[in-house]
Amino acid sequence: MQTGHDLNRIFHALSDPTRREILRKVATGEHSVSVLAEPHKLTLAAVSKHLKVLEAADLISRRKAGSFQMITLNPEALKSADQWLRYYQQFWSKQLAALKDLLEKKEDKS
Amino acid sequence: MQTGHDLNRIFHALSDPTRREILRKVATGEHSVSVLAEPHKLTLAAVSKHLKVLEAADLISRRKAGSFQMITLNPEALKSADQWLRYYQQFWSKQLAALKDLLEKKEDKS
DNA sequence: TGCTCATTCAACCAATTAGTTGAACGCATA
DNA sequence: TATGCGTTCAACTAATTGGTTGAATGAGCA
Numbered sequence: 035m036q037t038g039h040d041l042n043r044i045f046h047a048l049s050d051p052t053r054r055e056i057l058r059k060v061a062t063g064e065h066s067v068s069v070l071a072e073p074h075k076l077t078l079a080a081v082s083k084h085l086k087v088l089e090a091a092d093l094i095s096r097r098k099a100g101s102f103q104m105i106t107l108n109p110e111a112l113k114s115a116d117q118w119l120r121y122y123q124q125f126w127s128k129q130l131a132a133l134k135d136l137l138e139k140k141e142d143k144s
Numbered sequence: 145m146q147t148g149h150d151l152n153r154i155f156h157a158l159s160d161p162t163r164r165e166i167l168r169k170v171a172t173g174e175h176s177v178s179v180l181a182e183p184h185k186l187t188l189a190a191v192s193k194h195l196k197v198l199e200a201a202d203l204i205s206r207r208k209a210g211s212f213q214m215i216t217l218n219p220e221a222l223k224s225a226d227q228w229l230r231y232y233q234q235f236w237s238k239q240l241a242a243l244k245d246l247l248e249k250k251e252d253k254s
Numbered sequence: 255t256g257c258t259c260a261t262t263c264a265a266c267c268a269a270t271t272a273g274t275t276g277a278a279c280g281c282a283t284a
Numbered sequence: 285t286a287t288g289c290g291t292t293c294a295a296c297t298a299a300t301t302g303g304t305t306g307a308a309t310g311a312g313c314a
Contacts, residue, residue, distance in 0.1 A: 054151070058231075061232060079291085086292095100281065100282070101281040112236060119225055126222060189261085193301095212311095213261070256314090258311105259312085260310090262308080262310100263308070263309085269303100272300095276293105276295095278293070279293085282289085284287085284288100
């Protein structure tokens with residue numbers, strides 16, 4: 035069960051494009067830190083910090099493999115964020131339904 | 145269609161508990177700024193800033209009603225965030241499936 | 255007009271963030 | 285053991301954040 039504190043960290047972690055990019059790559063499988071860093075024009079230290087943010091939000095996990103750090107996706111936290119958003123789904127589906135109604139009336143007039 | 149820029153703003157807006165609380169209230173209907181501010185022990189100026197962050201992320205809209213500002217939820221942006229998360233749904237459902245398998249094997253052994 | 259209420263603006267402050275550089279750590283291997 | 289590679293740590297910087305206070309705007313009303 036997620037606390038508000040967790041959601042703060044999760045949404046904050048997701049608010050950075052570098053971190054979202056890292057997540058997307060990690061979602062395709064295990065990767066080392068330097069492999070994850072490679073597409074970004076950042077220092078390894080900067081990427082290491084991003085990974086710490088993702089780890090604090092429990093979005094990734096680490097596995098030590100010799101001198102490498104293998105990073106894996108931890109989807110539970112993403113699920114928490116999704117469940118929070120799910121609450122609002124009723125509002126946008128309502129709004130879309132209203133829009134649909136409006137368009138149908140427009141067609142009647144034309 | 146959302147850009148990465150939009151997602152930055154949306155997830156950033158969602159990372160603050162005061163702003164999430166405001167969204168939750170706004171989701172139940174139109175409210176004035178001071179009504180939204182009332183449950184929080186913050187100045188009106190602070191709440192006004194939070195509303196600006198939510199508005200910049202396109203999560204809320206304003207309607208002028210005399211000297212009041214009526215705030216409404218704008219669910220489209222939330223939908224963008226949800227759609228981004230939807231991509232990862234396959235990973236947590238996979239993980240849950242794997243967990244289920246594991247539990248079934250455990251039951252076989254006992 | 256002048257008063258009051260709702261809201262925002264401007265200036266400021268402390269804490270946090272995202273980035274850098276350079277040193278340090280841990281592990282493999284010659 | 286020494287060397288090199290992958291990664292993190294420490295210290296620093298510039299920009300951003302979330303909050304405050306007090307003044308300003310703007311609409312409704314006596």
